Amino acid sequence: MDDEALIAKLKARDDDALLALVEAYGRLIRQVVWHQLLTAYARGFTDDVENRVYYKVWTRIDQFDQTKGSFRNWLSAIAKNQAIDYARGLAATFATLDLDSVTVAAPTAKQQDLEALFAVLSQLEQQVFRLYFIQTLTVEEIAKQLHLKRDAVYQHLSRGRKKLRQGGMNHADFN
CATH class of the missing domain: 1.10.1740.10 (RNA polymerase sigma factor, region 2, helix turn helix motif)
Structure with missing residues (x-):
């Protein structure tokens, strides 16, 4: 036609x-x-x-x-x-979005959505976000588990939040 x-x-x-x-x-x-x-x-x-x-x-x-x-x-x-x-x-x-008040439930059928959302984060930021938001570990527990300083965990959370707030820009833009 x-x-x-x-x-x-x-x-x-x-x-x-x-x-x-x-x-x-x-x-x-x-x-x-x-x-x-x-x-x-x-x-x-x-x-x-x-x-x-x-x-x-x-x-x-x-x-x-x-x-x-x-x-x-x-x-x-x-x-x-x-x-x-x-x-x-x-x-x-x-x-x-107030990311400090968000708690992500245990993995469900929406796991792919979560993976797509976290894709903009670096590998370490993804680990920190999973531990903090999904497993609800404290910053101190995350630091101990990942062998990081407490301030480094806070930095990764802060940078990750910034990337997510900016609408999923490529994480290469922030490094």
Whole structure:
């Protein structure tokens, strides 16, 4: 199906057109979204962002104007803006999160989410976070177990919190 036919079907609110849109442009939309969602944690929300893109296209197809650009570019702009908005929302969540009051329960089906969240931390920071937040050890117990000074444990917790608050930036950016 060419773009003109696809656009006409979308404007007619044909459900098959939405499936055709996903088949024709799904890969492009995912690439644009992933270009904006840089971390493994953020990319875990790819499906949510893509669904927002498809919803936006479905509700705003009447605003598409061929004289202003191609359908492909219009889709890319929507995908980019939705991904940026979602990433900002994630960053705002991290900025307001009080990590001192968080206690992570024992490993569950959400273990993958936790691993993705901790992926931005260095190996040592991950160990410290697991011991502190999951096993709820004291700073002194962590220092003894990892053969670190108490101040070093506090430093790793502080640096890790900073990385998480900044929305999962790559830990190489902080070393």
